Amino acid sequence: MRLLRLWPDESHFDFMRFRRLTFPLSAVLSIATVLLFLTVGLNFGIDFKGGTLVELQAKSGEANIAEIRHTANGFGFGEAEVQELSGQGNVLVRLPLQAGEQGQTAVMQKAHAAFDAGYDFRRTETVGPRVSGELVQSGTIGVVLSVVAVLLYLWFRFERELALGAIVGTLHDIVLTVGIFIITRIEFNMTSIAAILTIVGYSLNETVVVFDRTRELMRRYKTIPTVELLNLSINSTMSRTVMTSISSSLALLSLVLFGGEAIHGFAIVMLAGVVICTYSAIFVSTPSLIYIGLMLSGAKSAQRDSGLAQAAE
Structure with missing residues (x-):
């Protein structure tokens, strides 16, 4: 019985020819992301900016978004964000951060007074300024330390050229995510x-x-051209890459469709991340070795010529 082949065993597809397109594309997307981060910024949730989050379920089965927004804005606590969730009559209301515990308590008292008659309170979350500040600090430190640890692992795991290529790909994936x-x-x-x-x-x-x-191929084929070597590396691992990407994407797609609102955003970002990482490993990290190798070779040649000149003097 012949097993299913997701990628031909003897494939010789030329992936490296796309580097002249994928490198500028990734550079433009990365620069655009940095500019958007500095100008637009992230949509921070209640964990990081503090405030009160209330999830309402309409008792009648249908929620009036405009009325909820008008009522919440009339509390006098600032502009409220009202979002209709996928469930029928399910609404998420975010109210700005208030000073002190008494301010946050007043928000909940007014919310219950205004919505108890027509809505059930499915979920309430309140995060004060101190807690949100600690979460921002802890989250930032955690991400930075994790990324630094990964980069150090890559540096010691591979030779210098391969480590630099892996670092480029990892940073690229973080930025696009x-x-x-x-x-x-x-x-x-x-x-x-x-x-x-x-x-x-x-x-x-x-x-x-x-x-x-x-x-492994570098040790086996010592005189093979760099482009051919990299194409051979990708083609020989493509079957595994396709299998991993498809299985991960199917699992994440099921979470997007059926996982509920609690993990909906997480599942969407993870699904996009699988696509980004697969693209990056083939069209960013691996092709970067061509340019990194040329740069290092040029630097070594220059140092050797400089050393010979000094010895001659």
């Missing part, structure tokens, strides 16, 4: 940090698989 949050306006909260760290791990896994094969 943040871009997904900015463009879609998915709420950025503690779950989002978990999504970013998971994507970093997935990116690392994809890159290590390809680069392990690259290093």
Whole structure:
């Protein structure tokens, strides 16, 4: 019985020819993400900016969004954000952060007084300024330390050229993942940090698989051209890459469709992250070795020529 082949065993597809397109594309997307981050910013959730979040379920089965927004804005606590969820009559109301515990308590008292008659309170969350500040600090430190640890692992795991290529790919994946949050306006909260760290791990896994094969082929074929070597590395691991990407995407797609609102944003970002990491391992990390290798070779040649000149003098 012949097993299913997701990628031909003897494939010789030329992936490296696309580098002249994918490199400028990734550069433009990365720069655009940085600019959007500085100008538009992330849609921080209640975890990071504080405030009160209330999830309402209409008793009649149908929620009046305009009326809820008008009522919440009339509380006198600032502009409220009202979002209709996927469930029928299910609404999410975010109210701005108030000073002190008494301010936050007053928000909940007015919310219950205004909505108890027509809505059930399914969920309430209140985060004060101190807690939100601590969460921002802890989340930032956690992400930075995790990324630094991954980059150090890559530096010691591979030779210098391969390590630099892996670092380029990992940073590329992090930046574009943040871009997904900015463009879609998915709420950025503690779950989002978990999504970013998971994507970093997935990116690392994809890159290590390809680069392990690259290093193995470098020892086996010592005179093969760089472009041909990299194409051979990708083609020989493509069956595994396709299998991993498809299985991960199917699992995440089921979470997007049936996982509920609590993990909906996380699942969307993870699904986009799998696509980004797969693209990056093939069209960013691996092709970057061509340019990194040329640069290092040129630098070594220059140092050797400089040393010979000094010896001659």
